[in-house]
Amino acid sequence: MSAQARGYSDIDAPYNQSGNSNWLEKQESRGKRSRWIVIGSVLGLVGLIAIGVALGVTLSKKSSSKTSSSSTSGVVNQTDPNDPSTFEKNPNLHQSFYGIAYTPEGSQYPACGNSLDQVITDIQLLSQLTTRIRLYGADCNQSALVLEAIKQTKVNLTVWLANYNIPTDDTPYTRQKAAIQSAIQTYGTDHIGGVTVGNEYMLNYLNANGATDPNSAVGNQGAALLINDINDTRYMLGNMSLSKTPPVGTAEAGSYFNTLVLQDVDYGMSNVHPWFANVSIDQSAAWTWEFFEEQNVQPAAALSNTPQMYIAETGWPSNSSDAGNESNGPSTASTANLQTFIDTFVCQANANGTEYFYFEYFDEIWKDIQFGGVEGWWGLFYSNRTLKPITIPDCQSP
Ligand SMILES: *[C@@H]1O[C@H](CO)[C@@H](O)[C@H](O)[C@H]1NC(C)=O
Ligand SMILES: *[C@@H]1O[C@H](CO)[C@@H](O)[C@H](O)[C@H]1NC(C)=O
Ligand SMILES: *[C@@H]1O[C@H](CO)[C@@H](O)[C@H](O)[C@H]1NC(C)=O
Ligand SMILES: *[C@@H]1O[C@H](CO)[C@@H](O)[C@H](O)[C@H]1NC(C)=O
Ligand SMILES: *[C@@H]1O[C@H](CO)[C@@H](O)[C@H](O)[C@H]1NC(C)=O
Ligand SMILES: *[C@@H]1O[C@H](CO)[C@@H](O)[C@H](O)[C@H]1NC(C)=O
Ligand SMILES: *[C@@H]1O[C@H](CO)[C@@H](O)[C@H](O)[C@H]1NC(C)=O
Ligand SMILES: *[C@@H]1O[C@H](CO)[C@@H](O)[C@H](O)[C@H]1NC(C)=O
Ligand SMILES: *[C@@H]1O[C@H](CO)[C@@H](O)[C@H](O)[C@H]1NC(C)=O
Ligand SMILES: *[C@@H]1O[C@H](CO)[C@@H](O)[C@H](O)[C@H]1NC(C)=O
Numbered sequence: 001m002s003a004q005a006r007g008y009s010d011i012d013a014p015y016n017q018s019g020n021s022n023w024l025e026k027q028e029s030r031g032k033r034s035r036w037i038v039i040g041s042v043l044g045l046v047g048l049i050a051i052g053v054a055l056g057v058t059l060s061k062k063s064s065s066k067t068s069s070s071s072t073s074g075v076v077n078q079t080d081p082n083d084p085s086t087f088e089k090n091p092n093l094h095q096s097f098y099g100i101a102y103t104p105e106g107s108q109y110p111a112c113g114n115s116l117d118q119v120i121t122d123i124q125l126l127s128q129l130t131t132r133i134r135l136y137g138a139d140c141n142q143s144a145l146v147l148e149a150i151k152q153t154k155v156n157l158t159v160w161l162a163n164y165n166i167p168t169d170d171t172p173y174t175r176q177k178a179a180i181q182s183a184i185q186t187y188g189t190d191h192i193g194g195v196t197v198g199n200e201y202m203l204n205y206l207n208a209n210g211a212t213d214p215n216s217a218v219g220n221q222g223a224a225l226l227i228n229d230i231n232d233t234r235y236m237l238g239n240m241s242l243s244k245t246p247p248v249g250t251a252e253a254g255s256y257f258n259t260l261v262l263q264d265v266d267y268g269m270s271n272v273h274p275w276f277a278n279v280s281i282d283q284s285a286a287w288t289w290e291f292f293e294e295q296n297v298q299p300a301a302a303l304s305n306t307p308q309m310y311i312a313e314t315g316w317p318s319n320s321s322d323a324g325n326e327s328n329g330p331s332t333a334s335t336a337n338l339q340t341f342i343d344t345f346v347c348q349a350n351a352n353g354t355e356y357f358y359f360e361y362f363d364e365i366w367k368d369i370q371f372g373g374v375e376g377w378w379g380l381f382y383s384n385r386t387l388k389p390i391t392i393p394d395c396q397s398p
Contacts, residue, residue, distance in 0.1 A: 072118065072121055072384055072385045075121060075125070075384070075385040075386065076088070076090075076121050076124045076125060076385075084120045084124065084149070084152040084153045085152065085153050085154040085155075087124040087153065089128060090125075090128060090387075092387060092391075092392060093125070093128035093129055093387070093392055094128070094129070094392050094393065094394045094395070094396075095127075095128065095129060095130060095131060095396055095397055096129070096130075096346055096347060096350070096392060096393045096394060096395045096396065096397050097129050097130040097346060097358045097397055098130065098132060098349065098350060098354070098355055098356050098357070098358075098397045098398065099130055099131075099132035099133060099134060099310070099355070099356060099357035099358065100126055100129060100130045100132070100133050100134075100357055100358045100360065100361050100380075101133070101134055101136075101312070101313050101357045101358065101359045101360045101361065102122065102126060102133045102134065102135060102146075102360065102361045103135065103136055103137075103142070103360075103364070104118065104119050104122065104140075104142045104145060104146065105118055105362075105364070106118075106140065107137070107139060107140040107142045108139075108140070108366065109137075109139035109140055109172070109175075112139070112140035112141075113140075114140050114141070114142060114145060115145075116145055116148060116149065119142075119145045119146060119148075119149045120149045120152060120153060121385060122149070122361065122362075122385070123146065123149040123150060123153050123155060123157065124153055124155070125361075125381065125385060126157065126361060127153065127155035127156065127157050129380070129392065130157075130358075130397065131156050131157060131158060131397070132157070132158050132159075132160070132193060132357070133146075133157060133158075133159050133160070133357075133361075134159070134160040134162065134193075134196065134251075134269070134312065134357045135159065135160065135161055135162045135196075136162050136164055136199050136251075137162050137163065137164030137176060137199070138161060138162060138163055138164070138175075138176035138177075138179040138180050138183075139164070139172070139175070139176060139179070141179065143159075143161050143179055143180055143183035144179070144182070144183040144186060144187070146159050147159065147183055147186070147187035147191060147192075148187070150191050151187065157191060158191055158192070158193040159191055159192060159193065160192075160193045160194045160195070160196055160249075160269075161180050161183070161192060161194070161195050161196070161246075162195070162196040162197070162199065162251070163176040163177060163180060163195065163196070163197045163198070163229070163233060164176065164198075164199050165197060165198055165201065165226075165229050166201075166204070167201065167204070167205050167208070167222060167225050167226075168208075173229050177232070177233060177236060180195060180233075181236055181240065184237075184240065184242070184246075185240070188242075189242050189243070189244045189245070189246050190244075192246045193246070193247075194246050194247040194248065194249050194266065194267060195233055195237065195246050195247075195248050195249075196248075196249050196250060196251050196269060197226070197229050197230045197233050197248060197249070197250055198226050198229070198230070198250040198251060198252070199251050199252075200251070200252055200253050200256070200271070201222070201226050201250065201252065202214045202219065202222055202223065202226065202252055202253075202256045202257070202258050202261065203252065203253040203256040205218075205219075205221075205222030205225070205226075206218065206219060206222065206256065209221075209222070214255075214256045214257060214258040215258055215259055219258050220258065220260060222258070223258040223260045223261045224260075226250065226258075226261055227260065227261060227264050230248055230250060230261070230264055230265060231264070233248050234248045247266030247267055247308075248265060248266055249265045249266055249267035249268055249269060249307070249308075250265050250268060250269070251268075251269035251270075251271070251312045252268065252269070252270060252271070252312075253270075253271050254270045254271055254272045254273075254291060254292070254295055254296060255295060257270070257295075257296065257299070259299075259303070262299070262300055262303055262305075262307055263303055263304070263305055263307075264305075265305075265307050266305075266307060266308065267307050267308040267309065267310060268296065268300060268307050268308075268309050268310070269309075269310045269311070269312030269357070270292060270295070270296045270309060270310070270311055270312055271311075271312050271313040271314075271359075272288050272291050272292050272296075272311050272312075272313070272314045273313065273314060273315075273359075274287050274288050274314070274316070274331065274341075275315075275316055275317060275328060275331045275333070275374070276328065276331075277291075277331075278328050278329030278330060278331055279330070279331055280330040280331060281316070281331065281332065281337040281340050281341060282340075284316065284331070284340075284341055284344070284345070285341065285344035285345040285348065285349075286344075288311070288314050288345060289345075289348075289349065289352075289354060292309070292311055292354065296309045297309050308355070309355070310355045310356060310357060311354065311355070311356035311357065312357055312359075313357060313358075313359035313360070314345070314356055314357075314358065314359055315338075315341065315358055315359035315360060315378050316333070316337055316338045316340075316341035316342075316378070317333035317338070317374035317377040317378050318333060318334060318335040318337075318338040318377050318378075318379075318388055319333055319334070319335070319374070319377040320333045320373055320374045320377065321368055321372045321373060321374075321376065321377075322372060322373065325372065325373035325374055326374070328374075333374045333377060335388060335389060335390065338388065338390060339390045339391065342390065342392070342393060343393060346358070346393050346395070346397075347393050347395035350395055350397045350398055351395075353398070358380070359378055360378045360379055360380075361379060361380060361381060362379040362380070362381040362382065362383055362385060363376055363377055363378065363379035363381070363382050363383040364376055364378075364379070364383065365383045380392075
């Protein structure tokens with residue numbers, strides 16, 4: 001099967017948005033119909049958003065007590081305990097990843113529960129693996145926490161901030177826009193690579209409205225809503241009279257970019273997941289590159305604004321919470337396969353100029369609790385920030 005013929009999606013939404021239940025119900029009732037989507041993934045996404053508020057509070061209480069109870073203390077040591085920039089480097093870590101996808105623990109609104117201390121530990125570890133990270137949203141003060149942690153650790157890290165907006169309610173967009181603006185006012189733009197508006201917005205809009213083609217009439221209706229928010233963010237940034245105005249983009253499932261949206265952004269970030277597309281591990285690196293080239297890079301290059309294209313997420317799960325979900329067709333979750341994916345993708349993609357954000361930094365427990373299967377097992381690190389038993393390749397990323 002060619003890459004084009006393989007439509008698929010994934011669940012990665014790390015946010016519970018405050019949510020409009022009509023939209024959610026529609027999405028749930030129609031999710032199963034989409035022939036383009038890996039069914040389990042859609043259910044996962046629906047589950048995430050639908051269960052979100054109630055469960056999120058409970059989960060966050062658990063995880064915040066966990067966070068503050070020093071579960072990760074000792075993971076990174078500092079020669080001066082009061083100076084996060086004096087952290088000791090782990091010789092097993094190398095800056096070989098172009099970028100890494102990151103959500104601070106406890107950033108699901110409204111539960112929140114994240115902490116600057118934990119984010120500092122994360123930034124100390126992440127900065128030993130990459131010079132670039134991307135966020136998914138701006139709730140729970142995560143933009144400021146990450147920028148403050150970069151400041152205190154003095155690391156060379158550029159962050160793509162994000163606004164995880166939804167089609168049916170302006171509130172989450174407006175709230176996150178204010179948080180982004182405030183973080184930029186405090187920290188400036190020296191460490192900001194861009195502001196991403198939307199995470200799988202088109203995929204969600206199509207599911208909610210019983211359509212599958214991002215460039216159909218229905219797709220273009222969703223695109224108009226997304227473009228409003230993208231333009232509004234660009235206007236907000238332009239109106240701040242910054243010395244360097246960050247580019248504005250969107251992140252989308254690999255097969256769901258709408259052309260009108262692409263024509264309106266400075267960059268697009270694409271989720272490209274061989275595991276969800278049922279690709280065997282041996283073919284996964286090549287498939288990922290081919291899919292991205294054919295579906296995203298080439299179409300974007302043909303547009304007059306030539307938006308820059310990144311892989312927003314690619315990776316491989318190391319485990320599954322139940323044996324039934326350990327494999328997706330020929331793709332199998334295991335630590336050995338995670339190692340193979342890293343070994344076959346990372347340095348090769350660096351060498352040929354592929355700009356990607358590896359998915360993801362650490363295992364996110366709340367995803368495992370809410371979805372099970374492989375969802376909570378995509379990290380390079382376990383949830384306690386211990387590196388999995390893998391070897392990080394030693395090639396300096398561009
Ligand atoms: C940090 O220091 C503690 C105490 O000396 C030690 O047990 C631990 O292994 C160190 N952690 C790392 C990552 O070096
Ligand atoms: C920081 O990282 C960027 C790539 O993101 C690189 O171009 C730059 O040289 C690095 N700066 C330093 C001081 O290492
Ligand atoms: C957000 O985080 C920054 C950096 O730690 C902190 O200065 C600020 O007070 C925080 N804001 C809120 C509302 O928690
Ligand atoms: C969005 O901004 C672009 C570029 O400035 C402009 O051409 C377009 O008309 C705007 N669209 C909307 C819906 O505001
Ligand atoms: C533009 O910025 C000015 C202050 O610099 C502010 O008063 C105004 O409300 C802003 N306009 C919009 C639409 O954000
Ligand atoms: C670029 O890197 C990918 C990922 O490893 C690889 O599959 C692909 O063949 C490479 N492309 C070229 C043109 O070298
Ligand atoms: C893999 O998942 C199973 C089921 O949740 C769990 O019991 C096991 O500890 C996990 N393996 C690792 C290495 O975390
Ligand atoms: C992937 O394989 C599973 C069986 O493990 C199947 O249910 C699913 O439809 C396949 N998905 C795709 C996109 O081929
Ligand atoms: C796990 O497998 C069950 C049974 O096949 C399925 O209903 C469920 O959606 C799967 N969960 C995930 C997260 O893939
Ligand atoms: C972190 O979690 C992993 C996997 O569950 C476990 O093997 C390891 O011992 C834990 N590390 C610490 C320091 O607790």
